[in-house]
Amino acid sequence: MGSGWETTTLAERAAEAMPGSLLAGAGYVLLAVVGASLFVAVLGMALIYAERKVAAHFQCRLGPMRVGPHGIFQTVADTIKLLFKEDIVPAQSDRVLHLAAPFFSMMATLLALVALPMSPIVQVADMNIGVLYITAVTGFGVLGVLLAGWSSNNKWSLLGAMRAGAQIISYEVSATMSLLVVVLFSGSMQLSRIVESQADGWWIWRAPVVGVVAFVIFLIASLAEISRTPFDLPEGESELTAGFHTEYSGLRFAMFFLAEFVNMFVVSAMATTLFLGGWMPFHIGGVESFNAVMDLLPPGAWFALKSAAVVFLIMWFRWTFPRLRVDQLMKLEWKVLLPIGFVNLFAAATAVVFGWYFFPF
Amino acid sequence: MDFFFVLVFIGLAGLFVFGGLFASRLLAPHRPNALKNSTYECGEAPIGSGWVQFKPGYYLFALLFLVFDVEAAFLYPWAVVLREVGVAGLIEAGLFILVLIFGLAYAWKKGVLEWV
Numbered sequence: 001m002g003s004g005w006e007t008t009t010l011a012e013r014a015a016e017a018m019p020g021s022l023l024a025g026a027g028y029v030l031l032a033v034v035g036a037s038l039f040v041a042v043l044g045m046a047l048i049y050a051e052r053k054v055a056a057h058f059q060c061r062l063g064p065m066r067v068g069p070h071g072i073f074q075t076v077a078d079t080i081k082l083l084f085k086e087d088i089v090p091a092q093s094d095r096v097l098h099l100a101a102p103f104f105s106m107m108a109t110l111l112a113l114v115a116l117p118m119s120p121i122v123q124v125a126d127m128n129i130g131v132l133y134i135t136a137v138t139g140f141g142v143l144g145v146l147l148a149g150w151s152s153n154n155k156w157s158l159l160g161a162m163r164a165g166a167q168i169i170s171y172e173v174s175a176t177m178s179l180l181v182v183v184l185f186s187g188s189m190q191l192s193r194i195v196e197s198q199a200d201g202w203w204i205w206r207a208p209v210v211g212v213v214a215f216v217i218f219l220i221a222s223l224a225e226i227s228r229t230p231f232d233l234p235e236g237e238s239e240l241t242a243g244f245h246t247e248y249s250g251l252r253f254a255m256f257f258l259a260e261f262v263n264m265f266v267v268s269a270m271a272t273t274l275f276l277g278g279w280m281p282f283h284i285g286g287v288e289s290f291n292a293v294m295d296l297l298p299p300g301a302w303f304a305l306k307s308a309a310v311v312f313l314i315m316w317f318r319w320t321f322p323r324l325r326v327d328q329l330m331k332l333e334w335k336v337l338l339p340i341g342f343v344n345l346f347a348a349a350t351a352v353v354f355g356w357y358f359f360p361f
Numbered sequence: 362m363d364f365f366f367v368l369v370f371i372g373l374a375g376l377f378v379f380g381g382l383f384a385s386r387l388l389a390p391h392r393p394n395a396l397k398n399s400t401y402e403c404g405e406a407p408i409g410s411g412w413v414q415f416k417p418g419y420y421l422f423a424l425l426f427l428v429f430d431v432e433a434a435f436l437y438p439w440a441v442v443l444r445e446v447g448v449a450g451l452i453e454a455g456l457f458i459l460v461l462i463f464g465l466a467y468a469w470k471k472g473v474l475e476w477v
Binding site: 009010011012014015018029032033036037040083084085086087088089090091092093099102103106107109110111113114124125126127131132150152153154155156157158159162165166169170172173176177180183184187188189241246247250251252254255326327330331334335338339342345346349350352353 | 362363364365366367369370371373374375377378379381382384385386388389390391392393395397398399400401402403407410411412413415416418419422423425426429430433436437440441442443444447448450451454455458461462465469474475476
């Protein structure tokens with residue numbers, strides 16, 4: 001499939017260094033740990049800042065302005081404030097599960113970051129089952145939500161968690177249907193190879209029509225999985241107080257919040273990798289001069305730009321669509337998205353078998 | 362090696378959550394009292410436990426999810442090799458998906474998908 005890009009992952013480098021010197025291998029592990037911690041912390045704060053600024057400007061407000069220039073240190077200040085807040089655990093709750101819940105949420109988010117290809121050389125591990133791996137580990141998120149709701153021993157929390165659980169597992173099915181479309185076209189589940197298969201055009205348009213349909217289904221289903229508006233009923237404040245995290249305060253609440261925002265990035269990164277070419281620059285097959293200009297921007301920047309665009313789209317949705325009702329939510333998934341997903345999958349399979357797609361190999 | 366890093370990241374998640382909470386315990390005030398630790402229910406004393414019965418409808422959706430998610434696990438390897446197996450693979454998967462669609466239609470007709 002050679003696309004002229006050399007790809008390496010951190011795991012490969014560590015495996016190479018390991019037999020010679022254990023120290024170098026440990027160094028790579030340390031690099032991954034420190035890099036991922038910094039990445040998650042900075043990304044989380046940046047996304048919360050961006051969300052507040054985007055929200056403000058959609059409503060003709062300025063948003064945070066006081067802490068630092070244009071308020072860029074506002075989220076840092078908020079994080080420090082949350083660190084100094086008392087950690088209240090209700091007396092009636094199941095203390096062990098109450099503590100385990102934020103861990104599972106955080107774990108789901110961090111594990112998804114392992115497989116994301118952010119540039120040819122920035123990727124921790126490149127499993128040959130990348131797509132399945134991401135679907136599997138993000139599934140831990142629902143465990144965190146259900147545990148949080150159950151352990152709190154609070155009616156709001158329990159109802160919120162059950163709703164969230166039903167919503168997340170329902171939309172998981174549609175998300176899988178659209179992921180399968182890309183696996184069909186690229187013939188691989190390895191994320192780096194999916195990116196490389198898009199060297200001559202991104203699957204969103206290279207796969208005729210089915211690519212766009214799959215992208216839209218994936219975006220809707222993912223929004224529901226990360227409980228973003230218009231699918232934020234699990235924390236519908238007017239009916240359920242705060243849903244599953246009603247009984248969480250201080251840093252425990254912050255962990256859920258951080259996981260939620262980083263999940264938004266994970267979803268955008270997945271949409272970018274699968275449908276928008278990942279770190280691949282925008283190329284038109286055969287037009288060399290145009291491709292040369294596009295190559296001026298490094299792959300990492302392409303990935304960042306595309307993901308940021310999808311993140312902005314998700315934030316935009318919040319100020320455009322009203323929240324769905326719970327019966328509308330279930331109807332949308334099981335009676336609209338899932339049948340469309342099935343038909344789309346079969347159409348995609350037909351297109352692959354007969355080679356009906358643009359710029360064939 | 363790939364999955365060793367997965368283990369490392371599980372550890373990192375533990376460090377993030379438990380380390381953060383430990384730091385917060387050192388820095389933040391900790392003065393619990395009976396009222397503060399009571400269950401939140403809009404200022405009322407909660408009646409009974411929070412572990413109440415909930416809709417059986419959730420169970421039906423969980424069952425449906427199980428069917429379609431296991432089916433996805435079968436479709437992943439099919440999607441990878443479809444180019445090699447060609448039309449025969451297409452027809453077989455088509456029949457498989459058709460059976461599932463009948464299942465969905467049955468659930469639909471039985472009213473499982475209604476949320477009341």
